[in-house]
Amino acid sequence: MDTDSINRNEADVSVTIGGLHLENPFILASAPPTSDGNFIRKAFQMGWGGAVIKTIKPDEMEISDVSPRFGVLKDKQGQNIGFENFELVSKKNCDYWVEEIRAIKKEYPAKVLIASIMADVSLKSWKNLAFKMERAGADALELNFSCPHGMPEKGIGSAIGQSAEIAAMITKWVKEAVNLPVIVKLTPNVTDIAAIARQVAAAGADAIAAINTVQCLMGVDLDTLSPLPAVNGYSTYGGYSGYAVKPVGLRCVAQIANAVELPVYGIGGVGTWQDAIEYIAVGASAVQICTAAMLEGFQIIQPMLAGLKSYMQEKEIKKLADICGIAAKKMTSHTNLSREYAAKAFLANPAECTFCRKCLVACNESAYGAIQARGRQIQIDESKCDGCSLCSLVCPKQVIKMKAPYYRQGQELRNIV
Ligand SMILES: Cc1cc2nc3c(=O)[nH]c(=O)nc-3n(C[C@H](O)[C@H](O)[C@H](O)COP(=O)(O)O)c2cc1C
Ligand code: SF4
Ligand code: SF4
The missing domain is CATH 3.30.70.20 (Alpha-Beta Plaits)
Incomplete structure (x- = not known):
């Protein structure tokens, strides 16, 4: 490789994933940082390559959030290392998002705007929602088959991602309804995530996103013995995210990358350029970030971009695609590990x-x-x-x-x- 030419020019951090071109691999995941059009505009101005809108539901589906709904796990130095939430999907209606998608895509044509959608298990609901987002101008759809709280009680969210058959059926419905790339976001709360990935790939998915949150119970209040976070003394099983779940995310992404030919969005605990490189090495083409942006703000994009570029220059990496999956290929069975x-x-x-x-x-x-x-x-x-x-x-x-x-x-x- 011509080292001089790499040093003369800035490293090329752009990536292409499932038909989408991103100026850099850092995308805001579907979550509170993308719950308002103006948040997304601000993130784009600050340099994020793309955003997945907070999951949009059909207007007929009623949701009602509780408070409090977040919790944190701290290390002994008081740093937040894990995060729990049992928040539901976007409270904004479809018309709001249709207008915002249209406007944001006009203002930021080079940025990738993905609509995350969720509906009840009905062909009509998924098709209608998918069609609305396509007409609004979303670059792709992300099917939320992975929210582990609230929604599974109604047979949706991770209840869909835990059934390969239902997940494949809905993927097929949406693929037939629209001409957009369809990303399927999977839950880690399954025995074999690779098996689910294979089924949705066979049903026509264009890419996989993983992981959504890991089901958890954050703790117990030692005075009241109430589970935390407590809503009037009671709690529910929530979703664990942030730095602490990175090893689970890396494992899932490697298993998916080794199981299917599709591109993968790596999610779970990314907050630095080093985390992103790890995800890319285990098979992700881009990364999505939620908790780190919630805890530290959108400004994390600057050190992530700068660090990624210097790493690529130092290691003489021309394109991130060149290192995609290298670590995943080095995963083997325990039996195969060398005893020499x-x-x-x-x-x-x-x-x-x-x-x-x-x-x-x-x-x-x-x-x-x-x-x-x-x-x-x-x-x-x-x-x-x-x-x-x-x-x-x-x-x-x-x-x-x-x-x-x-x-x-x-x-x-x-x-x-
Ligand atoms: C408060 C909160 C709300 C979330 N809401 C959604 C959502 O509406 N749709 C979705 O697909 N994922 C949702 N997620 C999951 C994130 O998109 C992401 O998959 C997960 O948090 C792991 O990434 P992280 O470690 O970077 O946070 C939410 C996560 C959090 C913390
Ligand atoms: S500092 Fe010294 S004693 Fe302590 S763990 Fe390291 S080697 Fe052992
Ligand atoms: S000295 Fe050897 S056996 Fe003992 S803890 Fe260290 S690595 Fe393990």
């Missing part, structure tokens, strides 16, 4: 050790007794180390790292580095 390869713990930065004893406790209470202290010095007995990596993960100072590869020769391990 091994890693061992070693003291990479002994001078940084504060003698907090975390590694000592971990190895002697949950691993193989390979770590001892001589005075205030940590020592690792390589012959006892089983390579589990626990000590390196609990060490707060990155003193311990894993050295690899060791290769097995009979019973002996030989380090070849």
Whole structure:
């Protein structure tokens, strides 16, 4: 590759996904940040590549939100790492969205505006809604088969995404009704998301979006013993999102990418350019973001774009499509993982050790007794180390790292580095 030409020009972060061209892979997911036309305009002005409108329902379907309906999980430093919601779909009617789609597409023709829709399991309802959005000028439709609260009690939302047959039937209805790309948004609250993806792909879906939220119960108030978030003392199972769900999202996207030929929108816990690269590596062509935008604002787009461009320049990546799915192809069965390869713990930065004893406790209470202290010095007995990596993960100072590869020769391990 011609490195000079990459360095001379800014990295090309545009992507093409399921017939849509995005100037960058960062899209606001269907959620509160896209619940108003003016929010979407502001996001577009700030540089977001696209937006999926907060799910639109038929006007006849009545919904009623409760309060409070959000909760957070904090880490020990007080940072929000997980988010729960049991919010319903858009409270705005179809006419509002038809007008806004028309206007926003006129004002921002280069941005991608996707209409997320949800209806009861009726051909007429899905067709009408899909047709209205197409006439308004939406670039694509996203079928919400994935909301895990409120809607499934009425047989829709994730109740549809949990039935491959119903999901495929509705996908086919919508595909036959409109000439727009149809994205199917799947729920992670299933045993086998790849099986559902295969069925909707066979029914004609143009792309898959995953994940919607993971069903959860955020916590319990220790004074009242009420489940949280509590609405007059009671709660319901909600949807978990944000940074904490990224591993579930990555797993689902990799499984879908390895199961179907369709492009995938990666969703779940993206808030940085690094998260986006991970999703692209496991098979996503673009990412959708909700919780990080809710907690930190639309401004996260600037560091994400800048970071993504520098990464591409540094790694000499011409197009994001060139790295799409590389990590997904390296997923294999546990049985197939090499037993010849091994890693061992070693003291990479002994001078940084504060003698907090975390590694000592971990190895002697949950691993193989390979770590001892001589005075205030940590020592690792390589012959006892089983390579589990626990000590390196609990060490707060990155003193311990894993050295690899060791290769097995009979019973002996030989380090070849
Ligand atoms: C408050 C809230 C409301 C949401 N509403 C919708 C919705 O109307 N339609 C939909 O498809 N997804 C909805 N979602 C799910 C998000 O679009 C997204 O799939 C999920 O939050 C995971 O991404 P994240 O970790 O970036 O938040 C909502 C999420 C939250 C937190
Ligand atoms: S890798 Fe596991 S077995 Fe080896 S020293 Fe660390 S905790 Fe002990
Ligand atoms: S966990 Fe790290 S800092 Fe703490 S004693 Fe072990 S090596 Fe030292």
